[in-house]
Amino acid sequence: MSDAVFIAFQANDETRSIVEAIGADNPQASIVHYPAMVKIDAPGRLVVRRESIENLIGRAFDLRELQVNLISLSGNIDESDDEFVLHWNQS
Amino acid sequence: MNMPAAPAKPPRKLGIKENYALLTRGLGWETSYEPMDKVFPQDRFEGIKIHDWDKWEDPFRLTMDAYWKYQGEKERKLYAIIDAFQQNNGQFNVSDARYVNTLKLFLTGVSPLEYAAHRGFAMAGRNFRGTSARIACQMQSIDELRHAQTQAHTISHYNKFFNGLHDYPHMHDRVWYLSVPKSYFEDAMTAGPFEFVTAISFSFEYVLTNLLFMPFMSGAAFNGDMATVTFGFSAQSDESRHMTLGLEVVKFILEQDPDNIPIVQRWLDKWFWRGYRLLTLVAMMMDYMLPKRVMSWAEAWEMYFEKNGGALFHDLSRYGIRMPKYHEVASKEKDRLSHEAWGTFYNYTQAAAFHTWIPADSEMQWLSQKYPKTFDRLYRPRLEFWREQQAQGKRFYNNTLPMLCQTCQVPMFFTEPDDPTKICYRESDYRDNKFHFCSDGCKDIFDHEPEKYVQAWLPVHQIYQGNCFLPDANPAAPDFDPLAEVLRYYHMQVGHDGHEYLDSPDRRNWEQWTGKPGVAA
Ligand SMILES: [Fe+2]
Ligand SMILES: [Fe+2]
Numbered sequence: 001m002s003d004a005v006f007i008a009f010q011a012n013d014e015t016r017s018i019v020e021a022i023g024a025d026n027p028q029a030s031i032v033h034y035p036a037m038v039k040i041d042a043p044g045r046l047v048v049r050r051e052s053i054e055n056l057i058g059r060a061f062d063l064r065e066l067q068v069n070l071i072s073l074s075g076n077i078d079e080s081d082d083e084f085v086l087h088w089n090q091s
Numbered sequence: 092m093n094m095p096a097a098p099a100k101p102p103r104k105l106g107i108k109e110n111y112a113l114l115t116r117g118l119g120w121e122t123s124y125e126p127m128d129k130v131f132p133q134d135r136f137e138g139i140k141i142h143d144w145d146k147w148e149d150p151f152r153l154t155m156d157a158y159w160k161y162q163g164e165k166e167r168k169l170y171a172i173i174d175a176f177q178q179n180n181g182q183f184n185v186s187d188a189r190y191v192n193t194l195k196l197f198l199t200g201v202s203p204l205e206y207a208a209h210r211g212f213a214m215a216g217r218n219f220r221g222t223s224a225r226i227a228c229q230m231q232s233i234d235e236l237r238h239a240q241t242q243a244h245t246i247s248h249y250n251k252f253f254n255g256l257h258d259y260p261h262m263h264d265r266v267w268y269l270s271v272p273k274s275y276f277e278d279a280m281t282a283g284p285f286e287f288v289t290a291i292s293f294s295f296e297y298v299l300t301n302l303l304f305m306p307f308m309s310g311a312a313f314n315g316d317m318a319t320v321t322f323g324f325s326a327q328s329d330e331s332r333h334m335t336l337g338l339e340v341v342k343f344i345l346e347q348d349p350d351n352i353p354i355v356q357r358w359l360d361k362w363f364w365r366g367y368r369l370l371t372l373v374a375m376m377m378d379y380m381l382p383k384r385v386m387s388w389a390e391a392w393e394m395y396f397e398k399n400g401g402a403l404f405h406d407l408s409r410y411g412i413r414m415p416k417y418h419e420v421a422s423k424e425k426d427r428l429s430h431e432a433w434g435t436f437y438n439y440t441q442a443a444a445f446h447t448w449i450p451a452d453s454e455m456q457w458l459s460q461k462y463p464k465t466f467d468r469l470y471r472p473r474l475e476f477w478r479e480q481q482a483q484g485k486r487f488y489n490n491t492l493p494m495l496c497q498t499c500q501v502p503m504f505f506t507e508p509d510d511p512t513k514i515c516y517r518e519s520d521y522r523d524n525k526f527h528f529c530s531d532g533c534k535d536i537f538d539h540e541p542e543k544y545v546q547a548w549l550p551v552h553q554i555y556q557g558n559c560f561l562p563d564a565n566p567a568a569p570d571f572d573p574l575a576e577v578l579r580y581y582h583m584q585v586g587h588d589g590h591e592y593l594d595s596p597d598r599r600n601w602e603q604w605t606g607k608p609g610v611a612a
Contacts (some may be wrong), residue, residue, distance in 0.1 A: 003402030008305075010324050035312035035385070036320050037305075064107070064157050068164055071327045072115075072301055074399050076406070077150035077335050081106050088406045 002044035005075030005086040011038045015069045021052035037071055048074070048084040111152035116145065116554050119222030131220040137283040140348035144221030147343050151332050152303030162237070167577055169241055169325045176318040178268050179250050186314040186382040187611040188253070188601035189592055193310070193380045194246055194319065195255040195445040200272045200372060201303070202242040203263040205277040205326075209235035209253065209289055218284040220333075227336050228288075234329040238322075245322040252604075253597050255444040255588040262444055264490055265559065266581050267550035268436075271502045273548060279362075281543075285344065294362030294415075298403065301329055301395040302370055306377050309385045339405075345410040352411050357539070363415030364532035368499035371432050378429035378458065379450060382611050387461035389425040417532040420508045428464050430470040435504045437477065438489035442574065444583055444594035449478045451610055470509060480536075486591050490574065492551045497526040497544055498533035505529045521545060 007022075011033065019038055023031055029042035030072040040046065053061045063084045075086035101403075105113070108197050122130050134141070185191065216228030216357070221586045239607075245257075252255040263269050279290040308323035318455040341359075344351050372390035396418075404414045440447040450458065455474065459466040480487055493502035507513045521541045528534040553559050554577055557566060564576045578585055587596055598609035 003405055005402075006399070035309050036324070037245075037309060037312075044474070045599050052263075063159075064151070064161065067151070067328055067332065067365065069328065069333045071324055072305065073331050073334070074403065077154060078235075079150055080108065081119065088402060089409065 003041055004041045005046050005073070006039055006041045007046060007048075007073040007086060008037055008039040008071040009066075010069045010071060011036055012069065017056040018048070018066070018069075020051055022046070022048055025049050025052050038063060042086075045085065045087040047049045047086075050082050053077055101547055107152045107154070110154045110189070111149070114154050115149075115223035115226055125192050127220055127427040131218060133284055134220055137285050138354055139285045139343075139344055139351050139540075141221070142347055142522045144224070146346065147221050147223045149341060150335055151224055151228050151460060153230065153332070165325050165328060166241075167235070169321055171246075171460070172321045173245055173248070181316070182249055182252050185316045185603045187607065188597045188609055189380065189446070189448065190314045190316065190384050190445065191249055191253045191392075191393075191597065192255075192447075192604045193250055193252075193307070193376050194378060196372060197307070197319075198242065198246045198500075199255055199259045199262050199266070199269055199444055202246075202261060203241055204272055204276050205239035205242060207280065208291060209233075209239060211276070211280045211291060214280070215284045215287050221382060225342075231292075231329075231333055231336065234333070238326045238329070241322045242326060244316045248318065252600070254584070254595070255597075257581045260390060261582050265550075266583075267439075267495075267554075268501075269373070270548065270550050271306060271368060271612040274500050275365055278365065278543075288340045289344070289355060290357045290362040292333060293341045294359060295339035295366050297334045298363065298396070298400055298415075298456070299366045299370060300334065301399065302391055304330065305375055305395065306373065306385060306391050309592055310377065310381045310383075313383045313385050314381055333504050341407070342410070345407075345412065353568060359412065360416040361539075364417055364530075364536065365499065367421050368496075368501055368529070368533070371428055374429040375432040375436065378411075379575075380435040380462075384454075384457060387597075388429045390468070391459065392422070392425045404608075416535070417530070419531065420532065422510050426465045426504070427469070427506060430458075430462070430466070431504050431506065433472070434473060435493070435502055438487065438557050440589050440591065441488045442578060442581075442583075444581075445588075445598065446561065446590060446595050448592040448610075449474050449481065453612075464513065481591070481593075486592075487592070492554060495551050496529035497547055497549070498528055498536050500547065500549060501529055503527065503529050 009019065015038065017039065019031060021084065022040055023029060025048070026040075026042050026046050029040050029046060032041070038070050048066065050061055050063050063079060063081070066084060073086060075088055078085040080088070108159050121127060127478060128135070173409050182191075184207045199423075212232035212235060216225045216232060219228065221392055245258060245489060263273055276291075279287050282290065306321055308320050308327070311317075311319035311323060325463055363437050376387070377384065377388045379392065400418075401414075405410065436443060437447045437449075455471060456465075459471065477487055493504070495502055501516060501517065505515050507515045515530055515535040517531060518527070519526050519534060519541070520543070521537075524545070526541075526545070528537060550559070554573070559565065560576045561580050564579070565571060566573070566576075575585065583589060592598055593609070601607070602609050
């Protein structure tokens with residue numbers, strides 16, 4: 001099994017749709033709710049897609065807005081205008 | 092005004108990659124009046140070889156406009172919550188007044204490190220010749236100043252109602268257990284810029300910071316402290332960027348030259364152990380100080396170090412990097428760390444700015460559940476004995492000073508990796524003196540740089556040398572009370588800050604003001 005990457009957000013109205021979008025784009029991810037925090041683990045790779053979030057929130061979204069509610073993450077990051085990817089190079 | 096009269100059409104919007112490239116490449120230059128080596132005199136002596144600074148990438152590619160925009164948004168959210176918290180007397184909604192002791196430890200031990208990080212990154216940023224490295228350090232330096240400020244602002248509200256929070260910068264620079272975090276950070280700051288970022292950005296922020304902030308903030312949420320949750324998460328949102336920087340820094344250094352690998356590995360070994368020893372205070376906070384517990388130290392260690400850290404070092408193995416030395420000792424200690432630390436602070440709480448206590452029965456039950464291998468056998472009997480003594484009016488306070496480890500400055504209470512009933516002592520001889528260590532990890536660090544660590548300001552030595560009294564103290568006076576004088580020098584008020592929680596004004600005030608029990612059921 002490949003090593004897990006994770007990303008964690010503050011649990012609030014803004015992140016509800018973000019988490020929903022991540023869940024839909026990463027069927028292998030597991031989403032766990034903690035007090036005030038939601039943590040998403042995925043084996044090997046996790047992708048956050050700008051379009052999926054925009055479709056849910058009904059407005060333009062800049063992926064850098066993720067930082068406002070971000071708590072923690074692990075994995076190598078690859079960010080473009082459209083995608084924010086977490087991955088490990090060895091699996 | 093130099094606004095264009097009639098812009099024909101708006102300029103094409105740049106993508107974040109182009110935007111970031113312009114910021115980090117376009118703004119740098121080769122100096123010509125002075126040679127680059129003179130302008131950046133500190134980025135060579137550590138032996139790290141950099142051939143191409145342009146390979147340094149900040150994966151978040153944050154540009155200044157976006158930085159100020161999102162940071163401003165974070166501040167507005169945070170201060171709105173702090174206002175609401177204060178207006179609603181949120182401090183009385185926490186589980187019980189024991190909880191506030193975690194804030195005392197945080198404010199005196201951790202917040203000054205945020206300020207130290209602000210200084211450290213400002214210095215590191217000045218000393219790197221690569222532009223993107225300088226910009227990343229500059230942003231982090233500003234972030235860290237924000238953390239120090241927001242923490243002081245948030246916790247200052249508690250200072251109106253609880254003891255021990257009134258003079259944290261003064262205490263940080265003097266008090267015995269606070270020399271543990273202080274010396275940790277000063278060790279990093281007095282190293283070269285590459286060691287500093289490896290120590291702080293990678294070993295601390297990437298590998299260990301989740302163990303500080305995640306349990307601390309979930310703990311605050313669980314115990315009803317929304318103000319602390321908010322400053323914590325607000326700081327953590329910057330932390331994700333810092334962690335990422337930490338990983339990029341290490342990969343960048345490793346990719347630049349094979350000669351860098353052994354140097355980096357040595358730093359990873361050293362700073363893993365330094366950071367892990369520092370986290371002893373967090374272990375104790377999680378298992379003993381939170382009235383409502385989220386997870387045990389052992390569980391947090393498994394989740395955030397053994398699992399996440401394992402994945403990280405697996406990823407780095409392609410560079411020839413292995414797990415930090417003595418990580419297996421840390422795993423062996425996970426079932427005893429918090430218990431050994433709490434026992435020691437229970438002994439010395441009369442000289443601390445926070446209270447200690449014996450856990451309630453239900454809490455002992457939780458501890459034996461979480462620590463089936465050790466708690467009932469090794470630690471419960473001692474706690475129950477102390478509780479008995481206390482019931483007879485003989486609350487135990489230890490009035491001798493403990494021996495400190497020359498490297499981590501923690502009192503020597505850790506036990507042998509394979510025998511939790513025997514205190515671990517290690518020593519080295521250097522220039523006709525004997526130096527003492529809590530572990531092989533701390534001894535190795537000393538042995539590699541003895542010249543640095545012989546200069547350590549060890550609080551216990553300083554007290555015995557007479558350096559921790561106010562100028563008007565008279566050690567020759569017949570009624571001279573050394574402990575009372577040291578506490579006066581610390582700005583601690585006897586009977587208010589520190590001592591047993593059950594006997595404290597904090598507990599009395601809490602019961603009077605809230606009508607709730609001082610120890611939540
Ligand atoms: Fe910070
Ligand atoms: Fe030590």
